[in-house]
Amino acid sequence: MASSVGPEDRAAGARPRLVTRPLLLRFVTVIGSSASFFLLLSVVPAYAQNGPGGSSDKAGLATGVLMSATVVGELTAPWLAARCGYRLMLGAGLLLLGAPALALTMSQSMAWIAAVCCVRGLGFAFTLVAGGALTASLIPPERRGEGLALIGVMAGVPSLVGLPLGSWLAAHTGYGPVCWAAALIALVSIAAVPGLPGREAVSGPSLGIFAGARSGTLGRPTVVFAVTAVGAGIVVTFLPLAVAPGHSGAVTAALFAQPAAATASRWFAGRHSDRSGAAGLVVPGLVLSASGILVVALTGVPVAVVAGAAVFGVGFGITQSATITLMYSRVPASGYGTVSALWNVAYDAGMGFGAVGFGAVAGFTGYPWAFVLTALLMLTALVPARWDQTAAREQRVTNSEDQAVTAEGQR
Template identity: 85%
Template sequence: MASSAGPGDRVVAGARPRLVTRPLLLRFVTVVGSSASFYLLLSVVPAYAQSAPGGGSGTAGLVTGALMLATVAGELMAPWLAARCGYRVMLGAGLLLLGAPALVLTVSQNMAWIVAVCLVRGLGFAFTLVAGGALTASLIPPERRGEGLALIGVMAGVPSLVGLPLGAWLASHTGYGSVCWAAAGIALVSIAAVPGLPGREATAGPPLGIFAGARSGALGRPTAVFAVTAVGAGIVVTFLPLALAPGHSGVVAAALFVQPAAATASRWFAGRRADRRGAAGLVVPGLVASAAGILVVALTGVPVAVVVGAAVFGVGFGITQSATITLMYSRVPASGYGTVSALWNIAYDAGMGIGAVGFGAVAGLTGYPWAFALTALLMLTALVPAWWDRTVTAEGGQP
């Protein structure tokens, strides 16, 4: 493990190196391609499955569950595969697995095929996340790691903001086939950018196992903090439309817009600040802001409070995203980038999934306002590993 007093935790003197290079621009192409392909079909495939013969709400949940299960499984195996194949090969394979199976949906509406497509696309998306994230870290100067990772976050976030509503609109106006072709084409065309990226050299050195990384405090504590904030993200996206009384669709739309918008803006700000003053000091404020936002959202009968709370949560979530990923990359050698990318993305996906499932059970017993309030309290329990990590880092010891 690298010492905690790494480039993500201190200010580096001297002129700042160039951030946007040709390889990073090519990486932008693959980020946009994978993100757009994934989000175009994210809300469309469940509706497609529900409209299939014998389909229903259960089939809609089945395909989404298959997609996320395969994504987490792929994130677990991706570092091991990347150590043997290289990040560039993994990224290209991920884009292929994400794009090509979407074409199968245009020829069959059989549920077995739909689930199989979701499983394969989940694996492909996981490979693009892990291998692509590791490549990104290797392409960014350590002195500008926070800003560079934030910039990649913006490049991935914009397609999600556009892709979700655009996919639904295209499906309703032009049919499911056109969305499938678009999602496939975007991913497959992006493969053309992969040869310009570094290959095996990014994995030089002994690889860091994903379970060893999770057990270490240097990576385990930031991963735990981020996973807890991701719980809130899954809850807001899933249950906010259900928590408000009928007739407040405008409030829901506003809240669901300001939350990712605020997260994108704060992630950029936090990344730039981390390069100048260190990322360790941002984790606790980001966590507190996330919890505070969820607590304000608990006032579901006050429309302004819901929108403000969603915005505050978005700010905190964006700060936590930037701070945790910057810290984690600064604490490993290049051979550990794949493990960091996998852990961080698993925390994201698992946190969102667990949050949605758990919140639904709690809300059934307490009602939505109390469930939001209890979620905020749960999130504050992550202050323990956050403060511990900050204290150890401040002392200059091994986290």
């Protein structure tokens, strides 16, 4: 793709333009996929639970199938994208995310609901992986951190609005209208896909997702982010249960403060990464995340719960931005799909395993101590984070020495 910055601007040291027409079209697909997903995220479990013979087990199964299918889709998406191209994968993902929502209310049987969730999970995974790789190809390397942070904001705002709005619409208008809304948002956004780059974004040798996970350059940031995402899954799932019913206002404030703080800090971290590098943000983001979970352990103190959720959100946003920016900077364009897949798998798997594991631990220890143990678990990710910093430092020294030898040989 041709740069929008002319030779005169480059000579003057101007920063390359960030927001281009293709990136604006990418914003449309980000908002469409995120809004469609989050509108139904809390609605479908309620729909399953309110059906014939419904129970909390069915509600949990609906979400479990959705997230399991998402992880499976994320693991297979890089292989498919290498053969079909990112643009086709993104369009297919939006179709698979939107169309099944139209059919959801045809039946309240658990088999039907699970089938719809499975297809929508695969579709959402395709939009995440293919869309993430396309995003990286549309952003100038000099402004990668800021650009990725901007995309994060575009995806985060629909989640802030979509979750409560979906529940409100289902309660006031029924399940049918909210399903239609979620379907149409995804399907209409397909119109923006033809304006995005096609197969050229996948040219070059591809990097397999398992090979990427085994490599330290991608594996270490993936582990750090996955451990941090454990806390996100726990906060969203268990905070309403851990705090006494008389403090429901604190829970509402905390559940708003956490994603709002994460969105704001992700933007800050992205801009900082472009100026000073992303590597130095990983450890502070991890420590802030663990500290926030530790403060949340004071479940009987409403102010502590809200403050802890906000601190966790700040750390989580920083870690989100720093890890994905680092990972994209370490691969050629042909590896963008693998990076997108690894990062999203870490996100979804971390949230899922965190919620399941926390529930089991809390049954023995109670919620406060389970939060403390979670914070300690998160701090263990300091080991791979430090290893990554050391390896990156050694690589920079090696590169400097190689450049010096090359320069000496040219004299």
